[in-house]
Amino acid sequence: MITTMAGKQHFSKTTHTPLPKIDSELEQYAGENVQALLKKHAGSGPSETLQNAYQEYIDLLRSYKELSEKHKKEAASLLNTQIRGTITLSDKTIADYKTRTNSSIVKLMKNDKEDSKAIQELHTLISAHLKLKQVKGESKAKEDRPNFSRVRSREDGLRGASNPPKSDTAMETDDKSEKKKELPLPQSLTTSVLQGRPMAHLPMIEYQQLVRRLESQQRDIEEMTTRLSRFASNQVTQGNPNIADLSDKNRPTKIGEKFGELYDNEWSEAYEAFKEKMEIVNDEDEPKVIEQLLRVVHSAQMFCADVSNDQLNQLKKNLKQPILEVSFTSSGGKQRETKSVPEDKGLETSAEKYAKNFRKECALRCIPAVIQLYKSTQGQHFSWARSPHADAIHKYVDRCIELIWLMSVQDPPMYLVSAEKGDKVRTDLFTYYGSKGKVVESTVWPAVLLHSNGPIISKGYIIPMAK
Template sequence: MSIWKSTRLDDHSVMEESKIYLIEIVFDNAIKGVTSSKMKGDAKKALKYWKSFLKYITELETNNISPNDEKKRMTKDNLEEEHGKLDGQQQQQHTDKSQKTDDDETNEGTKAGTPNRSYNLGRDNCNLKLENESMKRQRPETPNLMKKLRKENDKLKEDVETYKLSISELETRLSSILGSQLTAGNPNIADLSDPYRPTLLGEQFRSLYDNELTDLLAYMEKHDLKEPESIAIMCDIIQNIDEFCLKANNQQVRKLFEMVVDEVRNPEVKQQRNMTCVKYTAQNSVELNALQEKTVERFVLDLHKALSSVSCVSLNQIFDTYFMKEFRTKHGQLTDQCKELNEFVSKAIQLLWMMKGHLPPVVLKWCQPDEPFDKVYFSFYTSTGEKVSQCIWPAVLLHKDGPLIARGIAQGK
């Protein structure tokens, strides 16, 4: 410490030349002393080194270094010699301490001998402290940020679900449109989304024979009607229902088509004037071209098919008035109180009406007595043979002369 406090140069020129050099030596020693003290954990001593260095600089600038004590005066060579001694002492201290680990010797020697690195480490430490303080100040905003992020995440999830539903709906609509275009006018391609597609109607029509017809035949047998006669009566009912549904279907489709075309060609507008409804129509109407008529026909057929099940109850009432009253008069044992007959007729009208709603319509195939027995379309009833004795139940075809949907039943001979 005495070498930092007592340097005095009598010769003014020497002082000026060596002042910077002296400051460098003293600064270097101060750094080494501070580093050594920090290694030993002596903070007070390290602080003392810095204070002595600052005091020496101040005295050197003001030339207040005492010249009285000859032992405290040093030349340039003495300062260098003292600097070398300090280097040797500190190197020995580092050598003793490095006996524990070689890595510590290298690191500590580097720290002790490199003032710039010590300065850089101090600066980095200061920057880290400032960054830590900045993070502490921002910490109160973290809960709000997390809340905002969760809210945005929930909204994104809702958007994803909405988009998924939209995509699913669009896929369904596209599939429906493509299916409609593919199956329109092509009975060989079944629309699996149609609950009244021909294959299901064929199965239900065969079920009508297995269930309702069997119950009705049992009822007729109790009223002294023989089986061949009862079967002939039931076939007559089925043929009349089939003819009735075909005529009603054609009339309904034609009427819908005419109503739509007439309204489009010659629109009518109603206005309320002075408590009176006045109708306004144009004097001239416009004819539809072939493409427009075909478009209207396609939509009318789709509309009729989609709503055809609504007409079943009304058609049942009309058929009862049109045909069944005369039938019951002819067959007195089959009154309107016969539950088995009413259920059979009602279900037959529903199935055959839905069959006629297809384009082209589903048809029934009958066989006639004494014609060759066609095993492709019919199964034997109770007896086999090469010819037909009686048609028990008709076969169901996809369309006229089309593929088989359900086989019929016939008595062979």
């Protein structure tokens, strides 16, 4: 009895109707996305929906094949429309397509992002099927389905009405006029870009390869355009601070913006930390806190200028040395001969040019080392450097070093300006911190110039003397 039941259970699992097979003659018209969707669901076992989906897919491929082989003009026109460019479908458009398209294949789709390409491929097959019906005269009216073209698109992704109703006069004119002759298909649309054969015979898989190749070529073009733009910018902006290299993410204007953000964010947090550390309660002692914060900026400015100059000299020396001392090592590696050449001004100029470019390109890599070097050599002059609990202060110091270092490696270096006590207030460089006045009491935050005596990049803040 147990054996019989087991046999029945085994028999019930193997009596499913086999899934329809795609004929070899249709394989060349089958795309990879819909096939991948069907195969994924076939792994979990046959079902009625899957059976219908396979049958629907085969019917659509047959329509596509018939349209391509017997109605070349219509097929070429349809393919030319598809090849203009693949557009990204929005989630709303995909959901709308699933709702309004009565398709067994669509019922298998679960994930919108994964099924986007399958929907585009299915849309092409359905369009070919409807085009074939129109050609045969079986369907004159356009099916109500989502359209993915860029022309007259609405926010919901559906195509709006492109042909308004004709007036009575226009209809009478059409009835009286002779039927217009069909224009011949242009030669540019009758051949494949890939192999020069009739475009109507271009299979779906070859179309997808063509799209991928076009996308790859487009990426290559964009990359080469960026590289050419960077090269041209280097030629024009070399030593000219008034022309910005827009491909540089750390160009002076961007650094100036970040320096202003430093004052708005890290400066305010460090200000509160200093007040707590210095046990300041009265507002009258506020300038003492501001003085400590500004002192960090001034020391960082001098430190970064010294380090960047020393780094530039080392780079120039290492660039010139192999040129000035040409050497050769024998095959045995035991004897090395060196011949020296005289140095000239042209070599010095070239070495400085390439050294500055290399220093600037690699400036971000140096930032962690510059910060550690600053704290180990300059921190002894600051009480906050010995306080492990002042995280906000250390964060402020690190950010100061980072941005001032990037200012120092520019060509020419950017410049920080602070007003001295008793100076006349320059409203073109500074903004008032608190009340207004005509004479400077102290500087709260320095102004940033493109270079020494150059144009203003970011304004600073000053405290004026009381009237």
